[in-house]
Amino acid sequence: EPEVTQTPSHQVTQMGQEVILRCVPISNHLYFYWYRQILGQKVEFLVSFYNNEISEKSEIFDDQFSVERPDGSNFTLKIRSTKLEDSAMYFCASRGPGPPYEQYFGPGTRLTVT
Amino acid sequence: GESVGLHLPTLSVQEGDNSIINCAYSNSASDYFIWYKQESGKGPQFIIDIRSNMDKRQGQRVTVLLNKTVKHLSLQIAATQPGDSAVYFCAENMGNYGQNFVFGPGTRLSVLP
Numbered sequence: 208e209p210e211v212t213q214t215p216s217h218q219v220t221q222m223g224q225e226v227i228l229r230c231v232p233i234s235n236h237l238y239f240y241w242y243r244q245i246l247g248q249k250v251e252f253l254v255s256f257y258n259n260e261i262s263e264k265s266e267i268f269d270d271q272f273s274v275e276r277p278d279g280s281n282f283t284l285k286i287r288s289t290k291l292e293d294s295a296m297y298f299c300a301s302r303g304p305g306p307p308y309e310q311y312f313g314p315g316t317r318l319t320v321t
Numbered sequence: 322g323e324s325v326g327l328h329l330p331t332l333s334v335q336e337g338d339n340s341i342i343n344c345a346y347s348n349s350a351s352d353y354f355i356w357y358k359q360e361s362g363k364g365p366q367f368i369i370d371i372r373s374n375m376d377k378r379q380g381q382r383v384t385v386l387l388n389k390t391v392k393h394l395s396l397q398i399a400a401t402q403p404g405d406s407a408v409y410f411c412a413e414n415m416g417n418y419g420q421n422f423v424f425g426p427g428t429r430l431s432v433l434p
Contacts, residue, residue: 246375248409250365250424263421268335296362308353308414310422312364 208234211313213299219319222287228274228284228316230299233305240300240310241274243267256282288307329408331429338383340398342428343378344411349392352412355422356385359405368396368409398430 212231219269220226232239241253256263256274273285282301297318300310336339344355352373357365369393371387373404378385384397394411408429412422 249426250359250412252421252423265421298334301366306368307367309355309367309370310368313358314362315364 211299211311213297213313213316215316216314217237217319218290219321222291222320223288224225224266226286226289226300226318228286228297230284230301231280232282232299232301233303233311234303235279236303237243238262238302238310238312239276239285240302241272242298242312244296244298244299244315245295251298253284262284286318289318294318294320327427329427331367331431331432333433334401335433336401336403338401340396340405340430342396342398342400342409342430344394344396344425345430346392346394346411346413346425347423348413348415351415351423352385352386353413353414354394355414356383356394356412357410357412357424358405358407359410359427365410401430401432403432406430 211233218226221247239256242250243253244250248290253267254268254274255262271287275283296315298315299313302308355370356368358368359365368387369383371378371385373389376387382399386395398405408427410427411425414422
């Protein structure tokens with residue numbers, strides 16, 4: 208069964224450093240998403256991406272964040288200058304044209320900012 | 322700053338019993354809802370969805386009920402099994418299918434042997 212993959216599984220970085228979280232969505236999917244989940248809290252939407260552009264973003268997704276689909280398979284989330292409060296699990300998701308509008312989630316990348 | 326975690330409501334059920342997990346959603350304009358299951362250390366996994374023009378939808382061992390009048394969703398799991406132990410989230414879509422989903426805080430389901 209096809210699945211969304213994410214690398215790395217755990218990233219430790221120092222405050223102020225840039226990080227890039229990588230995702231390989233399911234191959235025939237067209238809609239891509241990033242979510243984050245701070246430990247013990249609920250899943251929060253960050254951004255959605257379709258047709259090579261951002262279609263929607265939340266208040267969390269400020270100028271420190273960017274997304275890119277550099278080639279036909281990868282989807283990346285960049286945090287330009289990490290802060291302590293960026294520590295969280297980051298989930299990538301993708302979906303097909305729908306219905307159903309099911310988003311398939313990857314296993315997540317745990318980002319720890321020290 | 323200090324991060325305060327949510328205290329997740331917990332539902333404990335005996336193996337074989339039925340489980341009912343509830344969710345209150347926030348926006349009366351939401352027209353699409355998904356229930357997700359999240360096991361420890363994994364990403365959310367789709368269980369079942371429902372559109373606002375329905376009030377009930379059944380899947381394999383699961384049923385979702387939607388009451389738009391009181392903005393309430395429930396997930397019923399029949400014959401609960403140990404593998405059902407997880408955190409369950411409802412997610413509502415604010416009127417544009419498949420885009421920004423707002424997740425609820427979740428309920429932890431513990432299945433007792």
